[in-house]
Amino acid sequence: MLLAALCWNLANASEIKQLRVETGATGTRVELQLDRPGDYKVIELRNPDRLVVDFADSRLARNLSMPAGAGAVKAVRTGQPQPGIVRVVFDLASQVKAMPPRIETTAAGPRLVLEWPGDAAVALTTPVIAAPIVAAKPDPIAEIAKASAAVETDPGKVVGKAATVSELPGTVATGVPTRVATGKPEPMPTETPAAAAPIPRPVMQAGMRPLVISIDAGHGGQDPGAIGPNGNREKNVTLAIARELARQINATPGMKAHLTRDADVFIPLNRRAVLARGAKADIFVSIHADAAENRSATGSSVYVMSTRGASSQRARWLADKENAADLIGGVKLAATGDTLKSVLLDLTQSGQMKASSDAAAHVLGSLGSVGKTRRVEHANFAVLRTSDVPAMLVETGFISNHGEEALLSSPDYQRKLATAVLAGINEYFTRQPPPGTLYAARAHALQVSQAASTGTGANSGGSP
Incomplete structure (x- = not known):
């Protein structure tokens, strides 16, 4: 009877059929394709930064392969903390908070979607003034992590549950972390230059219009x-x-x-x-x-x-x-x-x-x-x-x-x-940022930072 019950549970367990990680203009996106609805739990962990998804009464498809890391996700691995629980762990590149998970309905079955915002769209598309930089700028990934002041630090916080109840609201933010070329430093034989200030990343403030x-x-x-x-x-x-x-x-x-x-x-x-x-x-x-x-x-x-x-x-x-x-x-x-x-x-x-x-x-x-x-x-x-x-x-x-x-x-x-x-x-x-917008503030901040780096000064009264 016990053997029959075990076989029945295995036959009726939900299956994780596909796992994809992709990155682009809207950030980093993970898709977990399931064959049927089932309960899941999402846990954020720190030191090191990870996002864990536990699926109850589930199993991995036999031919499922782990995708390579991309964007905010450094690596993907799986485990089984206890019988009947499939755990998928996403090792993160930085302390970027995931957006609320959501379920998408597809012809192949329900799909759990996880997304991490980034801010590379501006960095990738903003024209960089061709001028030597005295000192290399700090890693933009670290700057983005510092900006996430509201990130929850509770290692056991559950941020998603019960995928079968309803579709969870999902949002996407633009971009993923990237690096901007800083040019070749000028030789300074007699004086050690001070570290260049990071390019500020303005956020929406009172007085700005979308x-x-x-x-x-x-x-x-x-x-x-x-x-x-x-x-x-x-x-x-x-x-x-x-x-x-x-x-x-x-x-x-x-x-x-x-x-x-x-x-x-x-x-x-x-x-x-x-x-x-x-x-x-x-x-x-x-x-x-x-x-x-x-x-x-x-x-x-x-x-x-x-x-x-x-x-x-x-x-x-x-x-x-x-x-x-x-x-x-x-x-x-x-x-x-x-x-x-x-x-x-x-x-x-x-x-x-x-x-x-x-x-x-x-x-x-x-x-x-x-x-x-x-x-x-x-x-x-x-x-x-x-x-x-x-x-x-x-x-x-x-x-x-x-x-x-x-x-x-x-x-x-x-x-x-x-x-x-x-x-x-x-x-x-x-x-071509219109005045009074976040895009104009970002362009102006970039201009001021680049002018300060080259020692040419900047007009603080407006955006380029």
Whole structure:
């Protein structure tokens, strides 16, 4: 009877099928794929820094291999503290507090997700002034660890439990620790230089405003957009990507997301830009999924507004197709009159079209890390016409292609697309930070630090 009970328990134990560690623009992410729901417990340990996950009534898959460390995770190992308990230990590179764990539902079963924030997105994308540094700067990883003053030090604190009860809220912060090249020290034969002060990492403070990113999920309601060979509708794909992008943006220090639609509703094209302006958006990103009669067409592309004709026949055709959305929604199209011409002229004069092209180039470059990309193109898109901030239309892939239709419907791929778009936006605002934002404060802090290192002085009155 005891042997039969043991066999029954083993047969009904949950199995950890896959374990992945990856790092990128949103920090370090760990995924533990399970075959069925089960209880787990997450424990943070210090000296050395570790994060432990205990799974009750579980076992490891026979072919499961431990991934190499990446980002905040130095190494991964497993053990069995007592019968029926599988323990997974993540050795950490520094004292970075993990975000609240959460469960994601996938076709392969529930997935436990653990994430560690970092701050490499700024370090990776901030232009470094080419000048010799007298003394090497301290390790940025140590500086990030010092900044985590609120980290809990209780070695037995349980931060996650009962994965089967409900999905736990999850957040993502931008970046992972990295190193910045400091140049070659100058020889100092008679005097030992004092250690250079670390580059300060400003945080959101009173008086700063967040960058508002307006995300427009294309189509919606009675306008399904393009429909893939397997019946997936563009309106559903764009909403899913938009929601994931908003989630990542809201978890990024210094940014706030605005969704023009967060439900399956129809919104006229000109109304979308009005909503973005009402939210005081700093940038407008319209998410779409491309389609073509040629079912082999693949790749993502980015489009911006043009008042001087389309950059290609394909761009002109796409603009005409997207502009017809209002006809499907039953909206009467207004004739292009003096008011619109005035707005377009103002856009041209104010340089917003150039800003749109610059931002679009960064986003397209980041999308190259996900898959094939085409190029930044220009056409007269109605949804971009009245925008007075940088605006772009992102075609995330071809829903008309069997392979890309499946990818666009995958939560994993949607997350990667959102991460790439966010990385491009982050790159653009890091290089061109609006005044009064965290990005401007960071840029100014970098300028002051570099000027102090070279002894040239700095203008403390504003950002570069």
